[in-house]
Amino acid sequence: MKKTSILAAVLIIVGFAFIAWQKTDQGRQNKSDAGMGNTTLAEVLLPSTLSQSAQIGKRAFEEKCMACHGINAAGQVEVAPPLVHKIYEPSHHGDESFQRAASLGVRAHHWSFGDMPAVEGLTRGDVTMIVAYIRELQRTNGIN
Structure with missing residues (x-):
């Protein structure tokens, strides 16, 4: 004992x-x-290479989206959510959701960051390339 x-x-x-x-x-x-x-909200693994569309999208993302959604779409504390997140997988937020959010803005519905304003100066083609970048980041991080 x-x-x-x-x-x-x-x-x-x-x-x-x-x-x-x-x-x-x-x-x-x-x-x-x-x-x-x-202040990032997500750890984002980077793909070893990006398609040409995603490379263009990355540059547009860095110019128009990164200030809020953070480096590599990892989000920022008290600013904006990570886009490399299961909530934004294609089956839940399709590519058109990104188009509408960029052109019209979007009311807060998954996160408590507040409403997202429309993004000035982005064409549908720009957003298509940004989405290509986000989707490649998502796939690399197991979000399909």
Whole structure:
């Protein structure tokens, strides 16, 4: 009985020490991210290559969308949602949803960021290329 009690006590102490270590390590990571101004909402894996359409879309995204939706469409805390997210998979938000959001704006319905205004200066062709970029990012991140 005594060996079992000692073993149980050691396991509990090791467990608490591990939890404390994880929290300390996570705290260091959060401070590091905060110091770098990291406000992204999603971790986005990048494809090894982009199609020509997606390359054009990436440039248009960076010019017109990135200020709100963040680098590589990862979203930004308290600004705008990540577009590399299951909510925006093609079966839920088809390509035309992106066209309408860019040209007409969209009322908030999945997130609490507020309404999205229309984006000035984008043609349907521009948005088509932006969507190609977003879809390639999504596929790379397992969103089909």
